[in-house]
Amino acid sequence: MSKKKLIVKGVRLDGRKWNELRPIKIEGGVLPNADGSAYLEQGRNRIIVGVFGPRELHPKHLAKPHKAVLRCRYHMAPFSVDPRRSPAPSRRDTELSMVIRNALEPALFLERYPRASIDVFVEILQADGSTRCASITAASVALVDAGIPMRDLVAACSAGKIDSEVVLDLNDIEDKEGEADLPVAYMPKLGKVTLLQMDGMLSPEEFDKALNLALEGCNKIYELQREALKSRYVKQGEGRSAE
Amino acid sequence: MQRKGRGRLRLKRIVLPGEKIGVIEEFLLGEGTYEEEGVIRSQVLGEARLDLERKLAVVRPRTRTPIFPREGSKVVGEVGEVKRQTASVDIFKVDNRLITTPFTGIIHISSVSRGYTRYMSQVVRSGDIVRARVINTKNRIIQLSIMEPEYGVVYAFCSKCGALLELKRTRLSCPNCGRVERRKVSRLYGTEVLE
Numbered sequence: 001m002s003k004k005k006l007i008v009k010g011v012r013l014d015g016r017k018w019n020e021l022r023p024i025k026i027e028g029g030v031l032p033n034a035d036g037s038a039y040l041e042q043g044r045n046r047i048i049v050g051v052f053g054p055r056e057l058h059p060k061h062l063a064k065p066h067k068a069v070l071r072c073r074y075h076m077a078p079f080s081v082d083p084r085r086s087p088a089p090s091r092r093d094t095e096l097s098m099v100i101r102n103a104l105e106p107a108l109f110l111e112r113y114p115r116a117s118i119d120v121f122v123e124i125l126q127a128d129g130s131t132r133c134a135s136i137t138a139a140s141v142a143l144v145d146a147g148i149p150m151r152d153l154v155a156a157c158s159a160g161k162i163d164s165e166v167v168l169d170l171n172d173i174e175d176k177e178g179e180a181d182l183p184v185a186y187m188p189k190l191g192k193v194t195l196l197q198m199d200g201m202l203s204p205e206e207f208d209k210a211l212n213l214a215l216e217g218c219n220k221i222y223e224l225q226r227e228a229l230k231s232r233y234v235k236q237g238e239g240r241s242a243e
Numbered sequence: 244m245q246r247k248g249r250g251r252l253r254l255k256r257i258v259l260p261g262e263k264i265g266v267i268e269e270f271l272l273g274e275g276t277y278e279e280e281g282v283i284r285s286q287v288l289g290e291a292r293l294d295l296e297r298k299l300a301v302v303r304p305r306t307r308t309p310i311f312p313r314e315g316s317k318v319v320g321e322v323g324e325v326k327r328q329t330a331s332v333d334i335f336k337v338d339n340r341l342i343t344t345p346f347t348g349i350i351h352i353s354s355v356s357r358g359y360t361r362y363m364s365q366v367v368r369s370g371d372i373v374r375a376r377v378i379n380t381k382n383r384i385i386q387l388s389i390m391e392p393e394y395g396v397v398y399a400f401c402s403k404c405g406a407l408l409e410l411k412r413t414r415l416s417c418p419n420c421g422r423v424e425r426r427k428v429s430r431l432y433g434t435e436v437l438e
Contacts, residue, residue: 035307054309055344060383107260109277109286113311114380144260147306149286151277152261189261190279226259233288233305234257 006162006174013174014043018167021157021217026138026228028145034121036146038228040138043171044128046080047135049142050121057117068113072101074135076124096132097122103136103156103185103195109149118148129172130158136185136195141225145232153225154194156185157217159210161202166209168217182207184214188222255292257305258285264300265293275302312337312346312385316377319397319435320348322367328352330367332375332387341438346385354378354388355427366427372398372437374429395429398437409433 006013016022022043031037034050041047057063074096078087100122108118120142122135133156140154160170162178175181180200186193193215202210258264264276264283272278275287285291289304312318312334319336329352333345350373355366366389367373374397375387389395399408399415406419410432415424429435 035309052344054311055342056346113309115383116311144288145306147287147304147308149275149277150260151279151284151286153259187261189263189284229259229288230257 004177006177007165007167012162012167014171016169018165019213019216021169021220022171024221024224026141026224028141028228028232034142034146036142036144036148038138038141038145040134040141042128042130042134042137042169044126045124045131045134046126047131047138048123048125049135049138050123051119051139051142051146051148052121053118053146054113054116054148055119057115060115063115063117066114067110068108068116068118070101070105070108070110070118070120072097072104072120072122072139074100074122074124074132076127076131080124080127096135099132099195099197100135100139104139104143104154106192106194107140107150107152107154107187108143109151112149118143127172129170129175130181130183132156132195133158133183133185137221137225141228144229152187152189152192153222154185154187155218155222155225156183156195157214157221158183159214159217161200161206161210166202166206166213168213180206180210182210182214184211184218186215186218188219255290257289258291258302259288260285262291264291264302270298270300273299273301275304276300310337310340310342312348312377312380314377314380317374318346318348318377318387319372319374319437320345322369322371322373325363325367325369327362330363332373334385336437348375348377348385348387350375350387350389354386354390356390365425367396368399368402368424368426370400371396371426372435374431374435389427389429392430395427395432397429397432397435399424399426399428399432 025041027039030039031050036051038049120139136156159182161180162174180202182198185195262285285302287304289302291302318334320332320334323331330350332348334348335345375389378388379386401417403422404420408415
């Protein structure tokens with residue numbers, strides 16, 4: 001088998017160690033026309049998220065009399081991958097939209113806005129693996145930016161298995177060539193998992209290791225989300241004070 | 244007499260959604276907080292304030308706050324279809340804040356005035372701008388009232404030539420064609436700022 005090695009002398013193809021995240025940059029409030037927004041870079045991923053609402057839901061028969069409806073749209077730009085991808089929503093896009101919605105919903109107080117809708121638009125400008133996790137991370141920053149009441153932020157991160165080793169935060173090649181991928185979304189302050197998927201095969205021991213690794217990754221990403229929000233809304237040197 | 248000297252002691256700190264503020268034994272739940280398993284946490288990004296005298300925990304948001312019409316909200320909107328007993332309103336302003344995607348409300352003939360109104364078209368016309376109060380949100384549509392003097396039409400247009408009508412004492416007259424029309428006029432006719 002002429003498969004390319006993904007880990008050479010303990011170092012991954014992009015130079016990371018097994019438990020290292022890709023470089024991440026998060027910025028809140030990048031779209032003036034949206035109620036809330038965020039931009040995220042994770043390795044070569046580039047994602048922009050716009051949040052609208054709570055607003056009147058159309059068509060009205062979809063509205064729920066006791067709570068708001070969370071609608072998510074995950075979409076990859078035609079130029080986000082090589083070769084060019086059709087801009088029409090694919091089956092994968094539809095499923096990821098659902099996955100993102102399910103991962104965010106437990107964090108929201110939807111019952112505060114009966115009959116309304118909260119719309120989350122996720123646009124993948126450039127894709128390089130684990131985009132569902134990166135989308136959830138960015139979307140939760142955008143939701144806070146929109147001032148929508150939340151139980152906690154949702155941070156998401158993937159772990160997986162490549163060249164028989166459990167590693168953190170898979171990129172595109174590692175996801176495609178590797179043996180397993182385990183995306184996890186997590187509410188760090190409440191200690192609750194809102195998304196757990198697995199693609200490929202892991203032994204029970206490997207699964208435990210990968211899950212714990214992904215949760216650690218989520219905690220690190222949470223700190224970055226926090227930094228991003230604080231740099232937008234908190235003045236320098238402002239913290240705890242007594243009035 | 245200890246209380247007098249201490250005044251209102253408050254602690255202030257920036258919190259994110261989910262961050263712990265205290266426990267329910269210590270404080271009452273105020274705006275922007277919620278409780279889970281006995282722990283008081285924040286719902287929003289803002290300043291957590293602990294009022295030690297009133298034993299109240301609140302979070303004052305730093306972000307934008309969602310605009311959502313509730314019972315009692317003062318709203319401004321454009322009148323759409325006027326039927327015999329109802330008029331629909333596209334609400335674009337809620338509690339003095341403009342919104343981009345309108346909410347739809349409805350005025351029923353019974354909440355127009357204390358007296359008898361035969362037809363809705365005697366009190367509002369399509370295209371008018373009305374100021375109203377939300378009286379109910381529990382049914383399919385937001386129900387509005389223009390009963391009180393400060394509510395009612397704030398801008399009306401001539402049904403013949405389309406010009407903005409002028410309020411002269413109790414009558415609305417068209418400066419263009421001289422036509423006189425009737426509405427349920429708000430005390431604030433012509434003063435509402437729309438942008």
